[in-house]
Amino acid sequence: MEKIGVLVTGGTFDKDYDLINGNLGFNQTHVSEMFKRGRCTLDIDIQVLMMMDSLEMTEAHRQYITNNCDNSPYNHLIVTHGTDTMVQTATFIAAANLDKTIVLTGAMRPYKLGSSDGFFNLGSAVAFAQTLPSGVYIVMNGRYFNWENVQKNKANGVFEELGKTISPEL
Amino acid sequence: MEKIGVLVTGGTFDKDYDLINGNLGFNQTHVSEMFKRGRCTLDIDIQVLMMMDSLEMTEAHRQYITNNCDNSPYNHLIVTHGTDTMVQTATFIAAANLDKTIVLTGAMRPYKLGSSDGFFNLGSAVAFAQTLPSGVYIVMNGRYFNWENVQKNKANGVFEELGKTISPEL
């Protein structure tokens, strides 16, 4: 059982409600609490790279994430990320041709807001990170997608293969 | 993407509080609701075999579960199950030598009671069911275990490989 590295970048996954200003924002990551609640006994190493909305990410941020994937001592990595530009970051990381299994995951609804998909996605991500061969993947909706064959359907908020629009009842 | 069959047998996973008698019991399964909350877009076929505490299962129940695994049209199966005798049922199913990937999962805390590990486990189970080779596995604590090399540690409620007692802070 190899150690798994988790690189936290923020995204909806980690957003919470700020009751003073009435907006959604970032405080601290909930990833550690989530692994504990999941009673996860894997050897997990969590590193917070940034806490941001993925719409505000620049190439510099993506380069920083990629460098951290490269420099990580672990070969099985999970990157938590906003869903809006998750495919772009996956594409950026893939260009580095790292010989590692890198899984990007996130949530459509913040973990702290109740009824979130995030906890389920993290459970899937940790499983796919252990079993998929080297490559860059997006894990959402109970599925994994190769980075070069996935898009976010903005109308219904699900990930799908290119050219295969789906309309689930969610 | 192959269809995944889910065979529900009850267990802590599906227990809920009965406010009239003050006890924990079974009403209906929450598995379908959980896949929906997880925004799962896989083709999932859920079948309720029984709703019971795994301590009350007999060989007849295990035979019935095994028969359903065998007769299922799907090659990737998830069996939700109480944790107390999950290893026994896995062993029973394994004896049938089915050429399928069969993943048993459950929860240490009921899904409906808050702070449950069940939703995380289901996310892991659905991922392992897609990626592991044919065989019978237990999926708990973010990990998968081969049926012949796993035990439940009754003191702390985690699954571990035989002879490898672990003491996680949970």
Add this chain to the structure above:
Amino acid sequence: MEKIGVLVTGGTFDKDYDLINGNLGFNQTHVSEMFKRGRCTLDIDIQVLMMMDSLEMTEAHRQYITNNCDNSPYNHLIVTHGTDTMVQTATFIAAANLDKTIVLTGAMRPYKLGSSDGFFNLGSAVAFAQTLPSGVYIVMNGRYFNWENVQKNKANGVFEELGKTISPEL
């Protein structure tokens, strides 16, 4: 036991996360669901007047709320309302000198987002609406305040009497 009228105007109380656009907004009121969860057996009549952020309320909205308080067949009323301008609306209603017990309440964190104070506040509001004499009150933080002696402390998000700043650990 007299019937209690509930006039819904929106506010943080009823906000929810929209997972397509990633913002907080209004869908439907959760007040009915909350009374059911609270196992409330009072005779409650819920009327949705508007679903809006109280910062966007105009005098016309306040007049509409006041008219509905006046025209309601009930003498014990709860008005759910955003906290930002709750005092202004209470002042507006009070100017109408209605011979009714009118309680304004709300939440600092949306009911649907977990860890909300809203359910507690609604429990308090329904109790104060039954026991306080005619007048206009704000019910928050387990307390009731007369409309002419209350302010929202914007720094920590609690209501307090005029000139009595408090700094609770919340």
Add this chain to the structure above:
Amino acid sequence: MEKIGVLVTGGTFDKDYDLINGNLGFNQTHVSEMFKRGRCTLDIDIQVLMMMDSLEMTEAHRQYITNNCDNSPYNHLIVTHGTDTMVQTATFIAAANLDKTIVLTGAMRPYKLGSSDGFFNLGSAVAFAQTLPSGVYIVMNGRYFNWENVQKNKANGVFEELGKTISPEL
């Protein structure tokens, strides 16, 4: 604003799931956490008298609760209590003829198990404790009942006045 004393005795209100033995039991009270989540700014003094199922209470326990009501420095008291014998304890306390407002409250579903009525009831209890005249009351279902005119309807789990059976949709 007078200080309010809270005497904790356990009951369903404070039960939680023990994931090692799979039963419901008592660990620590959640009352303090609940007042914090409710953002309550009242001066509250919480005292844990016992943590038990009210079906197991004896006269000695009821005497102990009554003595604590009597000896408390506060005139406004909340007693958290199991619902099964709440009326008996209210009757016992009433016999002491204390010149205080004493409100007994509880929950039909444990606070920690999700979808609980307990948080709503606590909000009501704290309000009624401030506004009702001296006497002993049961606060459940959004209502208050005088100790000598209340019974628990065991079929549907709601409190009602004597001789007035109700059948709410809950």
